[in-house]
Amino acid sequence: MINAKQAKGMLKHHIATWKGKFPAAHFEACEIAIEALEMQLPMKAEPINYNPKGDYYGLGCPNCSEIVGQLDNEDASGIYKYNMYANHCPNCGQKIEQNYTEEDYKRWGI
């Protein structure tokens, strides 16, 4: 059984190999399947909705900005903790990464 990432790679290879040799609709079908597979590959949420008090950030879906978690500094330690609400975005269905590292915090500038 292959996973979503492998399936996406195979479809892309299929397009690259056979485009122009089959009717265009065939490749449109592959593109639709790739888009659907991408929803199953976890993407990292991004901080949005900064609270001016500086103790809370919403974590938004990278596709549609729907809030899928939060970062908060409720204990005022200066260390933000993340709390994810769901595995998939309730608005668009994108699978959301559930685990974040120091690198993510650095990238977020927090």
Ligand SMILES: [Zn+2]
């Ligand atoms: Zn979304």
